[in-house]
Amino acid sequence: MGKRLPMQGEKTIVGHITDGLGKIAVALRNQAWEGGTVRRLTPTQGQILVLLGERKGQSVRLNDVASALCLSAATVSDAVITLVEKQLVKKERLAEDQRALVLTLTAAGRREAQQTAGWTEVVEAGVETLTPDEQAVFLRGLTKVIHSLQGQGVISVARMCAGCTYFQPYVHADAARPHHCGLVNKPMGEGQLRLDCSDYVPGEEADQLRRWQTFVSGGEGR
Ligand code: SF4
Structure with a gap:
């Protein structure tokens, strides 16, 4: 009897697609860690910089970042404290609501966000095929x-x-x-x-x- 094709294993197409999405997530995570090591940023810090870069000109609060990145407010708060210490992010009060703090990139943060956005290039190259x-x-x-x-x-x-x-x-x-x-x-x-x-x-x-x-x-x- 011939060998069974690996595709005829126990997994359904749903399982194979889920595996594929998992591999893409791993590729992104690896790129984020590699790029982050060079730039001394964790993936979370990098994601925050990219998000703030993408939402330039909008009032982005800590909760908006947590919601967009599916992270807890505490995790985002810790990452933002580090980014502020690195002078990549500024916290500013909203003119129309002095109690609200919004996050913006500094000039160094904008440069860093541009470099960090390149982490997704490997996946983009795959999608372009x-x-x-x-x-x-x-x-x-x-x-x-x-x-x-x-x-x-x-x-x-x-x-x-x-x-x-x-x-x-x-x-x-x-x-x-x-x-x-x-x-x-x-x-x-x-x-x-x-x-x-x-x-x-x-x-x-x-x-x-x-x-x-x-x-x-x-x-x-x-
Ligand atoms: S999300 Fe709404 S506003 Fe934006 S492109 Fe789609 S339909 Fe238009």
Whole structure:
């Protein structure tokens, strides 16, 4: 009798995909540790710098960072104390609410954030090997996986198109760009779905559910 193909092992495709996502997470973590060792930053400190760099011009509080990175407020607080000591991050009071402290990057922090953002390049190179159609399918798949993680309460609310009040799924006949972003008033394709949009507005729960159902059903019943 011939040998069984390894693919015919006990694992389902769900198990294989989960393994794959785990390997991507390990690659990112390894890059973060390697880059961080050179720059004397932990992965958490690096993630905070990148996040503050991405949210430049917005009022980012400690809780916003904890929520975006799925970390506890205590973990973020410890990392921020170190970043302030390293003069990479500043804590400032909000002009309109003197009790609120917001986090901003110093000039050195901005430089460091740019270097640190390069940690994801290896994964980006991998994603770039996918065709545009494969990337769009992958992005849609990630949207659904993240939505499920959100529903299970293991990550905070992601600022994704699929949950945004401006998102109108499957309102256009053009199969390449069936969705619509009401904020910019433009059609959008699957490859343009956002997983973290600074203009995201959640809206009413019932509307979110209706929007999500239309999105996952591929627009059926509209
Ligand atoms: S505002 Fe942002 S999250 Fe909302 S639909 Fe437009 S692109 Fe998507």
